[in-house]
Amino acid sequence: xxxxxxxxxxxxxxxxxxxxxxxxxxxxxxxxxxxxxxxxxxxxxxxxxxxxxxxxxxxxxxxxxxxxxxxxxxxxxxxxxxxxx
Numbered sequence: 742x743x744x745x746x747x748x749x750x751x752x753x754x755x756x757x758x759x760x761x762x763x764x765x766x767x768x769x770x771x772x773x774x775x776x777x778x779x780x781x782x783x784x785x786x787x788x789x790x791x792x793x794x795x796x797x798x799x800x801x802x803x804x805x806x807x808x809x810x811x812x813x814x815x816x817x818x819x820x821x822x823x824x825x826x
Contacts, residue, residue: 751820758813765809766802773798 777794784790 755813758809762806762809762813765805766799769802769805770795770798773801 773794773796774791775794777790777792777797780786780790780794781788
């Protein structure tokens with residue numbers, strides 16, 4: 742593979758990682774809230790399930806976004822020739 746194609750592939754990979762980070766948090770919140778809503782409907786509680794599910798979604802979304810950002814940073818360091826794993 743030519744160097745130009747490798748550079749283009751790295752660029753597209755960085756773009757896809759940026760979109761991934763941008764979608765993880767809202768998607769995790771929506772999934773957590775939805776599961777909390779379903780729990781509320783199943784058990785018959787007021788809105789506790791939605792609050793807890795949404796909160797867990799926020800935590801899960803932030804953790805995954807941070808994990809993805811750290812992975813991208815390590816890949817960038819490796820591509821720049823620095824940092825050992």
